[in-house]
Amino acid sequence: MASLPKRIIKETEKLVSDPVPGITAEPHDDNLRYFQVTIEGPEQSPYEDGIFELELYLPDDYPMEAPKVRFLTKIYHPNIDRLGRICLDVLKTNWSPALQIRTVLLSIQALLASPNPNDPLANDVAEDWIKNEVGAKAKAREWTKLYAKKKPE
Amino acid sequence: MDHQITTASDFRTTSIPNLYQLDTLLRCHICKDFLKVPVLTPCGHTFCSLCIRTHLNNQPNCPLCLYEFRESLLRSEFLVNEIIQCYTDVRSSLLNALKIQKPITTPGNNKGRNPQDSSLIELTSESENESSNAADDDLQIVATSERKPAKRSMTDILPLSSKPSKRNFAMFRSERIKRKSKSNDQMAQCPICQQFYPLKSLEKTHLDECLTLQSLGKKPNVSPNFIQDSKTQGKETPRLKSQTPEVDRSHSDKTSHVDKYLNSMISAEHQRLPKINFTSMTQSQIKQKLSSLGLSTNGTRQNMIRRYNHYEMIWNSNFCDSLDPVDEAELKRQLLSWDVSHNKTSQNNSTNGGISKLMMMKSIGKSSSYRVLLENFKNDKFNRKGWIIMFRKDFARLIKEAKSKIRTGSPKGSDLAGLINNEDDSREVQSCEGTRRQQMGEEQGTTNKERRGSNEANLPNEDLTDADLSRELMDMNEDGKDPPGND
Numbered sequence: 291m292a293s294l295p296k297r298i299i300k301e302t303e304k305l306v307s308d309p310v311p312g313i314t315a316e317p318h319d320d321n322l323r324y325f326q327v328t329i330e331g332p333e334q335s336p337y338e339d340g341i342f343e344l345e346l347y348l349p350d351d352y353p354m355e356a357p358k359v360r361f362l363t364k365i366y367h368p369n370i371d372r373l374g375r376i377c378l379d380v381l382k383t384n385w386s387p388a389l390q391i392r393t394v395l396l397s398i399q400a401l402l403a404s405p406n407p408n409d410p411l412a413n414d415v416a417e418d419w420i421k422n423e424v425g426a427k428a429k430a431r432e433w434t435k436l437y438a439k440k441k442p443e
Numbered sequence: 444m445d446h447q448i449t450t451a452s453d454f455r456t457t458s459i460p461n462l463y464q465l466d467t468l469l470r471c472h473i474c475k476d477f478l479k480v481p482v483l484t485p486c487g488h489t490f491c492s493l494c495i496r497t498h499l500n501n502q503p504n505c506p507l508c509l510y511e512f513r514e515s516l517l518r519s520e521f522l523v524n525e526i527i528q529c530y531t532d533v534r535s536s537l538l539n540a541l542k543i544q545k546p547i548t549t550p551g552n553n554k555g556r557n558p559q560d561s562s563l564i565e566l567t568s569e570s571e572n573e574s575s576n577a578a579d580d581d582l583q584i585v586a587t588s589e590r591k592p593a594k595r596s597m598t599d600i601l602p603l604s605s606k607p608s609k610r611n612f613a614m615f616r617s618e619r620i621k622r623k624s625k626s627n628d629q630m631a632q633c634p635i636c637q638q639f640y641p642l643k644s645l646e647k648t649h650l651d652e653c654l655t656l657q658s659l660g661k662k663p664n665v666s667p668n669f670i671q672d673s674k675t676q677g678k679e680t681p682r683l684k685s686q687t688p689e690v691d692r693s694h695s696d697k698t699s700h701v702d703k704y705l706n707s708m709i710s711a712e713h714q715r716l717p718k719i720n721f722t723s724m725t726q727s728q729i730k731q732k733l734s735s736l737g738l739s740t741n742g743t744r745q746n747m748i749r750r751y752n753h754y755e756m757i758w759n760s761n762f763c764d765s766l767d768p769v770d771e772a773e774l775k776r777q778l779l780s781w782d783v784s785h786n787k788t789s790q791n792n793s794t795n796g797g798i799s800k801l802m803m804m805k806s807i808g809k810s811s812s813y814r815v816l817l818e819n820f821k822n823d824k825f826n827r828k829g830w831i832i833m834f835r836k837d838f839a840r841l842i843k844e845a846k847s848k849i850r851t852g853s854p855k856g857s858d859l860a861g862l863i864n865n866e867d868d869s870r871e872v873q874s875c876e877g878t879r880r881q882q883m884g885e886e887q888g889t890t891n892k893e894r895r896g897s898n899e900a901n902l903p904n905e906d907l908t909d910a911d912l913s914r915e916l917m918d919m920n921e922d923g924k925d926p927p928g929n930d
Binding site: 295304354384389390 | 448472473475494498501502506509
């Protein structure tokens with residue numbers, strides 16, 4: 291019933307034709323509202339050298355409602371919980387229809403670069419991060435090696 | 444409504460890539476399409492009326508700067524509206540005109556060709572065509588506007604082909620200018636005023652000026668800039684019109700976007716619908732409110748509230764913001780189609796049920812055009828006229844049947860009564876009668892359903908004389924004989 295809005299078609303085309311560096315997003319063959327996303331860990335963060343997989347779903351009310359995004363790759367991050375859910379303002383209260391898939395994914399990449407342990411989703415990680423930042427970052431680096439795909443040289 | 448998906452990056456490959464910015468600026472940040480009935484927020488941002496109103500139903504702030512405001516503070520932007528309509532009118536020709544020319548269409552390449560080259564012969568005939576049709580230049584422009592760059596090179600090959608029209612001459616001149624500056628992108632034609640300007644100034648200043656001038660109400664016959672070019676202006680206007688169905692639909696076919704802007708005002712005929720706080724209302728009060736507006740009262744309380752809110756939104760967007768508002772009936776049809784896709788529980792209401800049954804029944808053995816109509820019945824592309832035309836014969840037939848039934852009703856009855864008296868035949872006749880009744884019942888059912896489906900469409904045919912009707916009936920029978928091989 292709900293045919294694919296023009297906006298989604300446009301965004302998809304743009305994502306494919308003019309991709310954001312370090313980010314890929316491909317729609318699923320069966321459901322064009324479902325995207326498989328990969329984000330490269332930002333340089334000089336504990337996540338560098340890793341490629342993280344995510345899933346992104348555009349709800350029926352998109353763009354009036356924020357896309358649903360979740361990490362599929364295990365990641366040690368104070369704002370991302372064990373299930374891969376992300377604590378990010380633009381995905382919740384600060385969503386605006388002027389934002390788009392591209393900007394959301396960029397925000398997530400930025401969140402990887404600068405974790406915010408003062409507004410945590412994974413409490414244990416956040417505590418660790420506040421008490422022992424060096425150790426936490428080392429663990430994040432370790433997890434990246436363990437679970438994330440390697441960036442091709 | 445343009446059905447094509449266009450993106451601003453189309454201009455990246457033209458000789459003026461910076462038009463990319465203009466194209467982007469004229470788009471709504473919510474739907475990413477060209478602004479449709481643009482409205483201004485108190486914080487100075489512009490969105491489509493429907494887009495921003497939908498957003499404000501969720502969150503009372505500006506999508507771009509998050510400034511909080513109420514829906515009633517939205518203001519129409521007539522100027523932006525006309526700028527966009529004007530721009531979308533010329534966009535495709537602009538794109539074509541600015542396309543970076545491929546080697547085959549550049550003058551130098553064609554010049555060296557053998558005149559007996561087959562492609563050249565084609566070109567010759569086409570360019571002759573153009574000059575011989577100089578009288579209905581307008582039509583010609585419409586037809587060829589898509590291929591402007593190619594045309595230019597044609598006229599260049601045969602500049603002396605029989606009586607070049609002024610237009611041809613202008614093209615020829617433009618080509619000469621282009622040839623002088625071998626890099627061939629130094630000069631470019633402004634798509635609005637048709638004058639030639641150095642590319643840089645066209646791109647940086649002139650185009651914006653020209654667009655603004657046109658929309659600001661500098662009429663062609665007022666501004667000295669346009670007097671010189673009044674001929675091209677005259678040609679330009681009809682071309683704009685013929686390219687946009689949007690404009691054709693409006694009553695002001697003859698007026699330009701400039702005039703439309705100057706005369707733009709919202710008619711005060713329809714009051715804006717208020718936002719209603721439903722929490723304190725009882726179910727029956729809500730029903731009352733809805734039926735006073737002529738809306739369906741099906742579904743749950745939540746369905747009805749959503750229905751009102753949506754109707755309020757399209758109503759206000761239509762009557763408070765739009766310069767070409769549609770009538771209430773069309774709004775209600777839009778609401779119905781929205782209802783079908785959003786308020787899922789209300790699908791079983793009587794009208795819908797009747798219509799879809801009718802559709803199911805009829806879709807067997809009908810042409811493909813019918814299917815297209817049918818598919819669009821519940822959405823915004825529904826073609827009312829097409830529907831009326833398609834079923835004109837059926838309506839006529841039904842009227843005729845109904846009339847003949849009234850006329851022949853009693854004699855038939857007495858015949859049957861007479862026959863029934865004959866004991867031998869009575870059983871047979873009774874069974875006959877039974878079948879007939881069944882048939883009649885079915886036909887009656889169809890009639891009712893079709894009537895309900897489009898009683899408006901029925902009206903024009905009621906004035907038809909019997910002769911007309913029988914002719915139509917014949918037509919219909921002939922149609923009936925045709926195999927439904929269209930599909």
